[in-house]
Structures are given as structure tokens and as C-alpha cells.
Amino acid sequence: MTNRIGMPQERDNRHHDRTNNLLGTYLKDRRIRLDPAAFGFPVGRRRTPGLRREEVAQRSNISATWYTWLEQGRGGAPSADVLNRIAGALMLTDVEREHLFLLGLGRPPEVRYKATEGVTPRLQRLLDALEVSPALIRTATWDVVAWNRAAAAVLTDYGALPPGQRNILRLIFGSPRVRDAQYDWETVARFVVGSFRADAARAGAVSEVAELVDELCKLSPEFASLWRDNDVNVHGEGVKRLRHPLLGPIALEYSAFAVDGRPDLSMVVYNPATSGDAELIRSLVVSQPVPSKD
Incomplete structure (x- = not known):
């Protein structure tokens, strides 16, 4: 046949x-x-x-x-x-x-969360190449593990904080300086909690964030209320407006990116929204000493 x-x-x-x-x-x-x-x-x-x-x-x-x-x-x-x-x-x-x-x-395996110990030198060089764009690498539990000079100057000098305090949730709900810098803190806080919840679940890190969530619920009634709402968000992209203590009002367009091969990491880049914002950030970065990254 x-x-x-x-x-x-x-x-x-x-x-x-x-x-x-x-x-x-x-x-x-x-x-x-x-x-x-x-x-x-x-x-x-x-x-x-x-x-x-x-x-x-x-x-x-x-x-x-x-x-x-x-x-x-x-x-x-x-x-x-x-x-x-x-x-x-x-x-x-x-x-x-x-x-x-x-x-x-026909589907990937369930995510196995692995706590990160830092980033590769190549990834750090990528951050450093963004001279006027604050950029950072965060884990699925929203710990900041790498950043550039612009991020230290505009957002937070993470190198001046103990490693355990380099957490975006702790800063949003526990730092008066970070809270005062937000134009609409309530909206920012709700968005951050929803994005954090989604990231932790996606990375299989729900049990790993339980202690942090418990700590923040005791620290902040506002966080406890937002956490009970069970909202989820995608960080994606948008515009962030800040009241900087030295620069005054600035606007940043942000985008979040997955790090290929590292499901535990995300890179967030904040581009100046205007040429004027870019010049303000450039002048601040060059005027300040190189921040510590220990």
C-alpha cells in the first residue's frame, strides 16, 4: 500500500x-x-x-x-x-x-520561588548606562536589590539603608519622606499593594511575603485595609509625579520589564517626562557623590 x-x-x-x-x-x-x-x-x-x-x-x-x-x-x-x-x-x-x-x-510548571542574592554585573551596567533615568531591580517581594545613581538621587538612596529596609512597601507605608513626595499617596499606595500582591502570587512567593504582610498590617492600618480589599494590578507603565525636596515637582514615565530567565526579578525604569525634567535630574546626579551600593 x-x-x-x-x-x-x-x-x-x-x-x-x-x-x-x-x-x-x-x-x-x-x-x-x-x-x-x-x-x-x-x-x-x-x-x-x-x-x-x-x-x-x-x-x-x-x-x-x-x-x-x-x-x-x-x-x-x-x-x-x-x-x-x-x-x-x-x-x-x-x-x-x-x-x-x-x-x-501544554503549560509551564508551577513557579518555584527562589530568593535572589543580587544581580549580575552586566545587569548593573545596564542600569548605570541610564544616566538621567532612575532605574532599579526589585524582587517579587519588592525588595530593591540594584539601582543606579539617578534612582538614588531622585527616589531613595537605597545604599544608605540596611538591606532589610530596602523594600518598596516598607518605604511607602513607613517613610514620611517617601509619603510626602507622592502627589496622591492614597492612589499610589492602593496601586502598589495591588501590584505587589499580583507579583508575589505570580512568582510563587505568597508564603515568603506572609511575614512582611503581617509586619505592615501591624505598622499601618492603611496597609491592612488595602490588603483586605484583595485588589490586584499590573505595574506595566504610567506616569509618576513627585515632589522632590531639591528639584521641586517632576514627572517620570515609568515602565516595568521582566528580567528574562529570572522570574523573581523585575526592572523598573523611570524616564523623565520632559526635557526640563531630564535636565533637572542630570544636574542633581552630577552634583552628588557616587552613592554606596553595599
């Missing part, structure tokens, strides 16, 4: 299976890249490179038959638990694990 272009039908079906079984193809590709000796398996005489299917199954604590079916595109969709076990067995990176879930379940 042949198909319309004269190819034997059996061969055509095998080709169709290979091109449509993306999960099985990916699993096999990752499996054959691993060194059996590194996992304590005997090398001996092997017909193919990498781990055997039964060895991956053993490391995943699933049956060899079930794993074989996955590579062959049989048996239906695997569970998230099975995919997590296989990801561990194959020593997949975070991005490889995400790809595995997209192939197997």
Missing part, C-alpha cells in the same frame, strides 16, 4: 509519529546525552549512548513500562508529578524543565 506520493504507507506513518511525538523525542534526546558512569550505572557494552530507558525510570521512581510509553507517545498525558520526577532524573535545568512541561502538559 502506498500513499499519494508513492511512499510506503508504513514508513510514512513512522515519520508522522516521530514528528508529532515531540515529548518522546525530547526525552530521548536528553537521555542519550547523560553519562551512565556519572550516575553509578555500569557502562559495559551498550548499543546506544546515554542512559537506558529503565535507568531513567529507576531514577524517576516510575515503572520502566510507563517511561517507555512516554517516549513512544503512548499512554496519555503524564502528570505534573511524573514530569517533575523525570526532570530531576535527567538533571534538567529550569528552562529545560519548563520546556518539558510545555511539551507534556
Whole structure:
């Protein structure tokens, strides 16, 4: 039996299976890249490179038959638990694990929040290149972990604060200076709480912010009331107006960006809204000493 272009039908079906079984193809590709000796398996005489299917199954604590079916595109969709076990067995990176879930379940895995310890030098150089645009990197719990000179001059000198106090929520609700700088503090505070709630949930950091939320509820009845409202926002972009103690009224257009490969981090850039605002910020930045980033 042949198909319309004269190819034997059996061969055509095998080709169709290979091109449509993306999960099985990916699993096999990752499996054959691993060194059996590194996992304590005997090398001996092997017909193919990498781990055997039964060895991956053993490391995943699933049956060899079930794993074989996955590579062959049989048996239906695997569970998230099975995919997590296989990801561990194959020593997949975070991005490889995400790809595995997209192939197997059509969605990324649940986010695993990882507390950050800082940013790369390259990311810091990017911030520093923005001479008149205050810019910062914040975590999903809204701790500021990196900033540039313009941010220190216009927003807050984060280097002068203890690391534990470099939190935007603590500053909005606990710093009279930051509160007085806002033209409409109530609107800003509501927006910040809603964006913070959404960011923490998106990054899987709800349990990590519980202590901070409890602290702020005790510190500020206004925060407690806003938190009970359960509103959520997307930071996105907009205009921020400030009463700066040295510059007077200034307007900044802000945009928030995800840091690729770092779901725990966001970069926020505040561009001067007018050339006059830019010149005011430039004069302030050059007149002040280089701030500490310890």
C-alpha cells in the first residue's frame, strides 16, 4: 500500500509519529546525552549512548513500562508529578524543565520561588548606562536589590539603608519622606499593594511575603485595609509625579520589564517626562557623590 506520493504507507506513518511525538523525542534526546558512569550505572557494552530507558525510570521512581510509553507517545498525558520526577532524573535545568512541561502538559510548571542574592554585573551596567533615568531591580517581594545613581538621587538612596529596609512597601507605608513626595499617596499606595500582591502570587512567593504582610498590617492600618480589599494590578507603565525636596515637582514615565530567565526579578525604569525634567535630574546626579551600593 502506498500513499499519494508513492511512499510506503508504513514508513510514512513512522515519520508522522516521530514528528508529532515531540515529548518522546525530547526525552530521548536528553537521555542519550547523560553519562551512565556519572550516575553509578555500569557502562559495559551498550548499543546506544546515554542512559537506558529503565535507568531513567529507576531514577524517576516510575515503572520502566510507563517511561517507555512516554517516549513512544503512548499512554496519555503524564502528570505534573511524573514530569517533575523525570526532570530531576535527567538533571534538567529550569528552562529545560519548563520546556518539558510545555511539551507534556501544554503549560509551564508551577513557579518555584527562589530568593535572589543580587544581580549580575552586566545587569548593573545596564542600569548605570541610564544616566538621567532612575532605574532599579526589585524582587517579587519588592525588595530593591540594584539601582543606579539617578534612582538614588531622585527616589531613595537605597545604599544608605540596611538591606532589610530596602523594600518598596516598607518605604511607602513607613517613610514620611517617601509619603510626602507622592502627589496622591492614597492612589499610589492602593496601586502598589495591588501590584505587589499580583507579583508575589505570580512568582510563587505568597508564603515568603506572609511575614512582611503581617509586619505592615501591624505598622499601618492603611496597609491592612488595602490588603483586605484583595485588589490586584499590573505595574506595566504610567506616569509618576513627585515632589522632590531639591528639584521641586517632576514627572517620570515609568515602565516595568521582566528580567528574562529570572522570574523573581523585575526592572523598573523611570524616564523623565520632559526635557526640563531630564535636565533637572542630570544636574542633581552630577552634583552628588557616587552613592554606596553595599
